[in-house]
Amino acid sequence: MTEADRQGQPSSNRTILVACAANLAIAIAKGVAALFTGSAALWAETLHSVADTGNELLMWLGLRQSRRRPDPAHPFGHGQERFFWAFLAALGIFLIGGLLSIGEGIRSLLNPEPLDDPWVGIAVLVLSAGFEGYSWHTARRQLQGDARRRRRSLPEQIARTSDPSATTVYLEDSAALVGIGLALAGVALHMLTGWPGWDAAASIAIGLLLTAVAVLLARRSKGLLVNESAPPDVLDRLQTIIGAPPWMRRMTELRAIFVGPSALLVLLTVEPVASLRTEPAERLLKDVDALRERLQGSPAVLEVAVTLIGPDDARDR
Missing domain, CATH: 1.20.1510.10 (Cation efflux protein transmembrane domain)
Structure with missing residues (x-):
């Protein structure tokens, strides 16, 4: 809750x-x-x-x-x-x-x-x-x-x-x-x-x-x-919180559903910048955790799941 x-x-x-x-x-x-x-x-x-x-x-x-x-x-x-x-x-x-x-x-x-x-x-x-x-x-x-x-x-x-x-x-x-x-x-x-x-x-x-x-x-x-998507104004607020962190090349998908009153489950699919793919994984994971914590600091967000993809996966989407 x-x-x-x-x-x-x-x-x-x-x-x-x-x-x-x-x-x-x-x-x-x-x-x-x-x-x-x-x-x-x-x-x-x-x-x-x-x-x-x-x-x-x-x-x-x-x-x-x-x-x-x-x-x-x-x-x-x-x-x-x-x-x-x-x-x-x-x-x-x-x-x-x-x-x-x-x-x-x-x-x-x-x-x-x-x-x-x-x-x-x-x-x-x-x-x-x-x-x-x-x-x-x-x-x-x-x-x-x-x-x-x-x-x-x-x-x-x-x-x-x-x-x-x-x-x-x-x-x-x-x-x-x-x-x-x-x-x-x-x-x-x-x-x-x-x-x-x-x-x-x-x-x-x-x-x-x-x-x-x-x-x-x-x-x-x-x-x-039946897990209808959160309304557009809620998605817009989530997008504002996410912003454009320097490690993120682009976000290919943002989904959110209510699992209770004022309790959102947020699912992100993002492609990191190319330079991070040659860096140690710990640095990227630290950036992802920081994003998750920032989103979960929002009063309505219960849980956040972030999926990382490469450029080939992004083209498939």
Whole structure:
């Protein structure tokens, strides 16, 4: 585990725990309101909050699992546990939040029912928006801090970050706030028009929204799990650190993948200058070790491997 990862864990842990506590309270309140009102949109929102609570528990479990030290079976540590549990969380959003909400909306369309005590549902939704807003603000603040440190915009940080925890919570809570708005609209239009279809349509819209969020999160987690290359700005920073040392004729390849949040495995292929090929090997190895140490001094770099090639090998590449 890198120093950057250790520094990022307290904020990720707080973000997850805040979101979990908020969603658990919200799920209970929405469930009670759904029983009182019979609203399909409120049932969809209850399922949404239940899914979010379970997902935050999965993220917290992934955070704990990723803290284990490297061992012979996992020489680069357990950082990718975070990617795996984030992928499971995305599946939870899709199955519990997305598909069940769509199913509830379709059921309500086919078998419409009048609303009972709709003001109870509206009050719970407004209260839920406050809890979700606080959780959303916590996740956004962490993402903005990470984005500033990496000189990225917030959308770039969401798309490129190697820490799925804050991104998952932020997108979940963003979807939750939009979902609450849809549920409020569905209940209000049902009250005004007397047509239950508005409530059912809101439930279906919430399900489609959660399905879209699940796809976004699953795609990012999948990229990290299958060793997708580090983003261009990370490679550019590595290139700046490497520079142009006098012993290096050229670098033919620079590859980097995340083996955990803020934990890079860097692979270099370089051709040394011709004069060093006639010098003692110790001098070249000393230069290579100095380069490795300089790269590993970067907070995000966990391990560096350098491959030396001759001019014939360089032509083959």
